[in-house]
Amino acid sequence: ARAAEAEIARLAAERDEFQAIAAAGGGLTQPAPVAEAVYGLGREALPEEIAAWDVDVLPDGRGLPVGSGDVWTGEELFVDQCAACHGDFAEGSGNWPVLAGGFGTLADEDPVKTVGSYWPYLSTSWDYINRSMPFGAAGTLSADETYAIVAYILYSNDMVDDDFVLSNETFFEIEMPNADGFVIDDRAETEYSIWRAEPCMTGCKDSVEITMHASVVDVTPEEEGMEEEAMHSEEPAAEDATGDAEVVEASVDPALIDAGKGVFRQCQSCHEVGEGASDRTGPQLNGLLGRTIGSIDGFRYSNSFKDAAEAGETWTTEALEAFLTDPRGAMSGTKMAYRGLSDPADITAVLAYIESIGAE
Amino acid sequence: APDPAITELQDWASYLGVGVDETPYGLPIKFETDVVRRNVAWLTASPISSINFTPIHALEGTITPQGCAFERHHSGAIELSKDDYRLMINGLVDRPLVFTYADLERLPRENHVYFCECAANTGMEWAGAQLNGAQFTHGMIHNMEYTGVPLRTLLAEAGLDATGDLADKWVYVEGADASSNGRSIPMEKALDDVLVAFKANGEALRMEHGYPVRLVVPGWEGNMWVKWLRRIEVTDAATESREETSKYTDVHENGVARKWTWVMDAKSVITSPSPQMPITHGPGPLVVSGLAWSGHGKITRVDVSIDGGVTWQTARLGKQGDTKALTRFYLDMDWDGSEMLMQARAMDDTGYVQPTKDQLREMRGENSVYHNNCIQTWFVNEEGVAENVEVS
Incomplete structure (x- = not known):
């Protein structure tokens, strides 16, 4: 006071x-x-509005909703929604974060900072997954799904057994191994007190040798190459395509393709298209128009896609329009966590864009 | 021989140039197209959750144009219109409130120039000299004039009587994008100089900088400058979100991590000459130009060494340092064409002296990722070509 x-x-x-x-x-x-x-x-914030936005969870559990989820349900969800980036066993993929393991490595040359080895609070993983994951479909998990996914991540870290059920009650049973691994900023005492001193101006050292050259490591991006890339991206996307694609695109309005590139931002966290595109949370989209539905080898499709593949159905413009207008309506049970595009012009544009850079 | 650029009639002196309205919102002239943000692709998994770098080597003065000011997104930059914008204040306040963008424009506003530096700026250099260019070693920084409403004004609107003792209270700030990036800020800072900003350098924020509204947290790490700011909650404890526990904490050599390292300590870098800005004019007059800044306050002095830190001379400040803003410094020298090991060393008005990389390593080890404010060394050879090096 x-x-x-x-x-x-x-x-x-x-x-x-x-x-x-x-x-x-x-x-x-x-x-x-x-x-x-x-x-x-x-104006006054209404209780429903506060409830919708104020969903963060604190270390003491405040903010946790009632709910629960078990390890095996969590594994299924994880494989479907998280594994494309984090690996089936939360071991990470490419440059995406590793979520499991790394115990005892924090003092090593290359510490592995995971939920198990580093994160001090369990609330943080629940809160982050609930609010910000899956990448590209944030906010779509139910409380029970979040509990299940967190339970699976704990299991991946050998912190719980396979019959564990995480809930708003068992939450308090979990001890985070690195909970005591942090100190509050002490620079004032440990550093400032030493470094706030009149600096040396002459004869500050006896000799100087170069001990390391950045050119030896050679990891600096080439500027010329980058400029070329930047220049290309300003040109109509059609210019990037090769082979048959050029013929197709000759009649397509570059402005439409450009508009479609903008719409595609909503898709790109899960789908890649163009040269070198690979499967992510969603399958790569090269050659989409005319492609057999559910036909990318190795991609884990939902059942409706497998059925369509067996029936030999292909992606026509009409089928894609129907799917993008109402994904769950057109392909019941689809794992694609996307509500669809309400403006037909956006659909036309995004299909033109996909066709322009991903035609085969 | 006479210079044909002078003696011969040039096209531009004879033909007509472009009219007004050629570019209703202008871009730099075509000769300057290399002054752009750049990405280091291997740093991150995807450009959607990534960072790029301000071309500080090619800029002068102190203000960073928005169009080349570094970007950092956790779930991509979003298009959020002013009409769709809402800002909620809730938690331990007398009146939880929702503001529209239009509401914010009716509250008394201020203008301040501040630097915004990512906590990971220079982070790739901990274990050794890696990236050849001031843009890449020091470019996670920009400096703009912000227009906004002090956060304390908005908190006063919601009322802090119900909050009780302010000393142990926090505000948790959160963005509207899919990452919903959130950070906890102690109340003392929230009531001090934090701005809820909606303009930068006189114009609306760019999408990539949080249009229409972002938080400005002067002197503190960039991750706290929440973009697309949508919610401010007064709390009685730090939320300990993902960005203040698993990230933006600094692991030291013994495996223990420092947390809540908010302030960006004093730092400087010579922007020219530097690896992307070699000396092309040979011996003679040379302008050494650089930037210095401190999250604690004003830059009071910058020293420059051309012999790898054996001797130092005090540089000239472009103008008096502003608090928590970039300060330009110059050394106007006569280069004799011999090799140089160029360093700059900043001091701020708390008496803090920018440390060497060895001093930082001795204190923290090489794995802290964040808060590397060490003295940088450029080796300049007899041709004027510069390289990022480390010295004994």
Whole structure:
């Protein structure tokens, strides 16, 4: 309460100072008037609105909804929704984060910082997965699904057995191995006290040798190559295509392709298209138009896609339009966590874009 | 011989140039197309969750144009219109409130120039000299003039009487994008100089910088400058979100990590000459130009060495240092054409002296990723070509 009083006094003093400056006719760069006074702007936040946005979870469990999920349900969800980036066993893929293992490595030359080896609070993984994952479909997991996925990640870290069920109650049974592995910023004591000193100006060392050259490591991006890339991206995407594609695109409006490139941003966290495209959370989209539905080898399709593949159905413009308008309606049970495009013009554009850079 | 550029009639002195409205919103002239942000592809898994670098080697003065100011996204940059924008304040306040963009424009606003530096700037250099270019070693920084409403004004609108003792309270700030990047900020800072900003360098924020509204947290690591700011919650504890536990914590040699390392310590770098900016004019007058900054306050002095730190001379500041903003420094020298090991060393108004890389390593080891503010060395050879090196 003393701090509050001090703050109010400070604000009042600041306001008085401002008024004095304003009265003196100057000070456009001075602090604006701030005050305990209320401007009366903004409206009351409704309970439903607060409930919709205030979903963060604190280390003491505040914010956790009622719910539960078991390891095996979590594994299924993980393989479907997380494994494309994090690996089937949370071991990570490419440059995407490793979520499991790494115990005892924090003092090594290359620490492996995972949920098990590094994260100090279980709340953080629940909160982050619930709010920000899966990548490209954030906010789509139910509370039970989040509990299940977190349970699987704990299992991947050997922190629970395979029959474990994580819930808003068992949450408190989990001890995070690295909970005590953090200290609050102590630079003021350990560093500033030493480094706040008059610096040396002459004869500061006896000799100087070069001990390391960046050119030896040779990991700096080539600027010329990058500029070429930047130049290309400003040209109509059609220019990037090769072979047969050029013939197809000759009649396609570059502005439409460009618009489609913008729409595709909603797709690109899960789908790749163009040269070198590979499967991610969703299959790569090269040669999509005319391709047999569900036909990319090695991609884990949902059943409706497998059925379509068996029936030999192909992606026609009409089929793609129907699917993109209402994914779950057109392909019941699809794993694609995307609500669809409501504007037919967006669908036309995005298909033109996919065709322009991903035609085979 | 007479210079034909002078003696012969040139096209541009005879034909007509382009009219007004040729580019209603202008871009740099075609000769400057290399002054662009650049990405280091191997650093991250995907450009959607990634960072690029300001071309600081090619800029002068202190203000960073928005179009080449580095970008850092966790789930991509989003298109959020002013009409769709909402800002909620909730938690331990007297009145939970929702503001529209139009509401924010009706509150008293201020203008301030501040630098925004990613905590990982220079992070790739911990274990050794890696990237050849000031853009890549030091380019996770920009410096803009922000227009916005002090966060304390908005908190006062919601009322802090119900909050109780402010000393142990926090605000948790959160973005509207899919990453919903969130950070905890102690109340003392929230009531000090934090801005809820909607303009930068006089114009609307760019999409990649959080249009229409971002948080400005002067002197503190860039991750806390939440873009597409949608919610401010007054709490009685740090939320310990993903970005303040698993990331943006600094692992030291013994495996223990420092947390809540918010302030960006004093730092400087010579931007020219540098690997992307070789000396092309031979011996004679040379302008050594660089940037210095401190999250604690004002830059008071910058020293420059051309012999790898044996002797130092005090550089000239472009103008008096502003608090928590970039300061330009110059050394106007006569280069004799011999090799140089160029370093800069910043001091701020708390008396802090920028440390060497060895000093930092001795204190923290090589795995802390974040907060590398060491003295940088460029080796310049007799041809004027510069390289990123480390020295004894």
